[in-house]
Amino acid sequence: MVLKHTLxxxxxxxxxxxxxxxxxxxxxxxxxxxxxxxxxxxGSESTGDFNARGDVSANxxxxxxxxxxxxxxxxxxxxxxxxxxxxxxxxxxxxxxFFGSKDVAVKWTDIQQSRDGNSVKLTTDLxxxxxxxxxxxxxxxxxxxxxxxxx
Numbered sequence: 001m002v003l004k005h006t007l008x009x010x011x012x013x014x015x016x017x018x019x020x021x022x023x024x025x026x027x028x029x030x031x032x033x034x035x036x037x038x039x040x041x042x043g044s045e046s047t048g049d050f051n052a053r054g055d056v057s058a059n060x061x062x063x064x065x066x067x068x069x070x071x072x073x074x075x076x077x078x079x080x081x082x083x084x085x086x087x088x089x090x091x092x093x094x095x096x097x098f099f100g101s102k103d104v105a106v107k108w109t110d111i112q113q114s115r116d117g118n119s120v121k122l123t124t125d126l127x128x129x130x131x132x133x134x135x136x137x138x139x140x141x142x143x144x145x146x147x148x149x150x151x
Contacts, residue, residue, distance in 0.1 A: 048119055049119050050115070050118065050120070056113065058080065060119070062078070062079070063076060064076065064120055064122050065122070066093060066122045066123065066124055067122070067123050067124075068124060068128070069123070069125065074124065074126065074128050074131055075094055075095040075104075075131055076093065077091055077093060077122070079103075080092070087108075089107070090107065090108065091105070091107070092104070093131065095128070102132075102136050103136065103137040105137045106126065111123070111124050
């Protein structure tokens with residue numbers, strides 16, 4: 001049994017010594033570089049509501065006020081829905097006011113996005129009355145599976 005352990009120790013020592021005995025290439029031969037893929041998104045720095053490329057943060061859109069041509073607030077963004085390509089298609093707005101509000105859905109194309117310094121600015125040609133006359137948006141979300149506790 002002792003012989004067996006001694007033999008195994010010698011084998012592992014030999015493997016470790018071989019693995020660490022790598023030699024560096026000669027100085028006049030450059031080390032070949034392997035192709036790597038950089039998966040980081042470009043524009044990885046943030047400036048207010050935007051990254052360095054000018055893309056707006058989704059966090060900046062949710063809760064943002066939507067204003068009309070007279071700079072009056074006509075709603076605020078409650079939710080966004082994107083297609084399979086990641087393009088925003090539907091915006092759920094909270095509209096109404098002091099006496100009650102409701103959620104309505106509009107097309108993203110009804111909203112114009114611009115910058116106000118480092119902040120996002122959302123405007124629309126839709127007025128308060130047309131927005132308030134839209135039907136209530138009904139959330140039909142999938143409920144997460146509830147795990148049953150073991151008994």
